[in-house]
Amino acid sequence: MPTLSGLAGIIKTEGGNALVIMLVIFAILFIAKQKIGQFIFFLLLAGLCYFAIGNPDSVLGGIKALWNKVF
Secondary structure (H helix, E strand, O other): OOOOHHHHHHHHHHHHHHHHHHHHHHHHHHHHOOOHHHHHHHHHHHHHHHHHHHOHHHHHHHHHHHHHHHO
16 A cells, blocks of 8 residues: 655655745845845744754654643
8 A cells, every 4th residue: 555655755855945945045135135134034944944844753842842841
């Protein structure tokens, strides 16, 4: 019976590639407009998203641990 494990790997890889392409485009736009603050914020946010796409289990584990501490 076929599984979707291969599909999940493809989605992670292509999602990461799409994020990198968007990062480059927005980085060029922010630098061209000389919006350094937005560039740095977007760079941090894109890095976090890339990490979440590559390793969702650790991100969800961290969110769960934070949720348990708060409530």
